[in-house]
Amino acid sequence: MQMTQSQKILAAHAGKKSVAAGDLIMAGLDLVLGNDITAPVAINEYRKHGAGCVFDCQKIALVMDHFTPNKDIKAAEQTKQVRDFAREKGIEHYYDTGEVGVEHCLLPEKGLVVAGDLVIGADSHTCTYGALGAFSTGVGSTDMAVGMAHGKAWFKVPKAMQFRLHGKLRKWVSGKDVILHIIGKTGVDGALYKSMEYCGEGVANLSMDDRLCICNMAIEAGAKNGIFPVDEQTLEYIAAHSKRKPQVYEADPDAEYESVTDINLDEVPCTVAFPHLPSNTRTFDDMPEVRIDQVVIGSCTNGRLSDLQVAAEILKGRKVHKDVRTLIIPGTQKIYLDALKLGLLEIFVNAGCAVSTPTCGPCLGGHMGILAAGERALATTNRNFVGRMGHPSSEVYLGSPAVAAATALNGIITEPAGL
Amino acid sequence: MAITGKVIRYGDNVDTDVIIPARYLNSSDPKELAAHCMEDLDKTFVDRVRPGDIMVGGQNFGCGSSREHAPIAIKASGIACVVAKSFARIFYRNAINTGLPIVEFDGEIDEGDQLEIDFEKGLLKNLSKGSEGNFPPFPEFLQKIIAAGGLFKAMEEPL
Numbered sequence A: 001m002q003m004t005q006s007q008k009i010l011a012a013h014a015g016k017k018s019v020a021a022g023d024l025i026m027a028g029l030d031l032v033l034g035n036d037i038t039a040p041v042a043i044n045e046y047r048k049h050g051a052g053c054v055f056d057c058q059k060i061a062l063v064m065d066h067f068t069p070n071k072d073i074k075a076a077e078q079t080k081q082v083r084d085f086a087r088e089k090g091i092e093h094y095y096d097t098g099e100v101g102v103e104h105c106l107l108p109e110k111g112l113v114v115a116g117d118l119v120i121g122a123d124s125h126t127c128t129y130g131a132l133g134a135f136s137t138g139v140g141s142t143d144m145a146v147g148m149a150h151g152k153a154w155f156k157v158p159k160a161m162q163f164r165l166h167g168k169l170r171k172w173v174s175g176k177d178v179i180l181h182i183i184g185k186t187g188v189d190g191a192l193y194k195s196m197e198y199c200g201e202g203v204a205n206l207s208m209d210d211r212l213c214i215c216n217m218a219i220e221a222g223a224k225n226g227i228f229p230v231d232e233q234t235l236e237y238i239a240a241h242s243k244r245k246p247q248v249y250e251a252d253p254d255a256e257y258e259s260v261t262d263i264n265l266d267e268v269p270c271t272v273a274f275p276h277l278p279s280n281t282r283t284f285d286d287m288p289e290v291r292i293d294q295v296v297i298g299s300c301t302n303g304r305l306s307d308l309q310v311a312a313e314i315l316k317g318r319k320v321h322k323d324v325r326t327l328i329i330p331g332t333q334k335i336y337l338d339a340l341k342l343g344l345l346e347i348f349v350n351a352g353c354a355v356s357t358p359t360c361g362p363c364l365g366g367h368m369g370i371l372a373a374g375e376r377a378l379a380t381t382n383r384n385f386v387g388r389m390g391h392p393s394s395e396v397y398l399g400s401p402a403v404a405a406a407t408a409l410n411g412i413i414t415e416p417a418g419l
Numbered sequence B: 001m002a003i004t005g006k007v008i009r010y011g012d013n014v015d016t017d018v019i020i021p022a023r024y025l026n027s028s029d030p031k032e033l034a035a036h037c038m039e040d041l042d043k044t045f046v047d048r049v050r051p052g053d054i055m056v057g058g059q060n061f062g063c064g065s066s067r068e069h070a071p072i073a074i075k076a077s078g079i080a081c082v083v084a085k086s087f088a089r090i091f092y093r094n095a096i097n098t099g100l101p102i103v104e105f106d107g108e109i110d111e112g113d114q115l116e117i118d119f120e121k122g123l124l125k126n127l128s129k130g131s132e133g134n135f136p137p138f139p140e141f142l143q144k145i146i147a148a149g150g151l152f153k154a155m156e157e158p159l
């Protein structure tokens, strides 16, 4: 039986020689993730069933990133509930204010995920870790609760779509543009229940940050997971961040794919998703003049160091438009510190940006930069649904850090190359 | 088991951010969540929904975040079942795991129609239109989870 990369990881964790698309399997987990919104629901469920010890106190990550630093009393109660649970169960990887980062930036950096892992997270963007050659996918709180108790989850083995990457991205074009470009073509349910598997010689030309960004938004195409092959760059990244040994799984040469798409990275343009769907994409050949009230650079999609570096390159020695509130949110404390050492934070503050401690904050309309009725934001985040960043009549446009920085300068959606 | 109920209908890609906006996720109390269900898409929903009503959507119902608060809010608002042409996969899992009945069905259904749904037979009758059609029942594996009373209980016996 020929298998895809994703199917191989699932088979290995289910203790089977092979699996086929459509099989329902029970598989052992390497990591179970939850945050300050989803973990409380999981903990209630866990306690309701009187579950005692967790399956493994090293293999659970609880990341308090959404409404933290606690935005109100209810949020404070929720993180307290998780903190108490983590202490009681001796859960090692509990991250709170001061140490916390946006979960999908934090976990790879802490070395909690390596190639070959099977990961579930009660957060839809758990699919990010496919960049490391792991099978990881978002689930709900009940799945998380069962995962914490038993170290297992059920899966329907997915079919896969293959994306063959060729060439190299042009200046100012990033992983974000690649994934927006793909979602613009597939639609928000084009990959429903499927894996998005990347391959081709173009992979080597994408940085780890680009790959993390591309896998992060697999869910915006409806996919179960996104996954990259493991190459030298991946292994170097893992060796630099983790003590664990990676396990490399490769797709069989004649594995079956539901579709095969060739993408020339040289031809991918800067792409922006208009409200209210990530698939509603446009390029600058056909861009109306859109005035922007707020720019957000951050999130689990684009809050990494290279994202801040690109933004700083554009903002250096300049001032953001007086009508644009520009927020910069480093993804983790380490990224914050690196940005500080490299002088990026100084560039941002001098340009008139607000720099925040790591948090999801405005990405989900939680706090730290909410939009009023009718306001528009250009954000490097991943969702632009109705009301996502504030008032139901506000609008979110999704773009790369380069587009975001250029837009902050001009006050209208701007292509970085034209500056 | 069969249910009958009146339809409240929405379109394609109903996402979890409109089912229950993130600004209310600082609570996990079903009653509180239900009080804001569908608010950003349909302000009238909370006032007009009656226990036993059936929510109908198009393609990709429940797309977006993994928040289990979404099926919890819908269930607590009194909705007896969600019928859609297709469901986003995390919502599908969460509905099964939390006991919100869902049906994948592609047929003509309008706002206010009266539906009768027989889960065992996999039969959906549109009483207002006098039409009917079949839908695939859940695979056996998932039926066991539902029969056991949720995933947690099911895990106590080997699946």
Ligand code: SF4
Pocket: A066, A102, A103, A104, A123, A125, A299, A300, A301, A359, A360, A363, A364, A381, A382
């Ligand atoms: S940054 Fe946004 S998308 Fe990412 S985990 Fe936080 S809320 Fe979710």
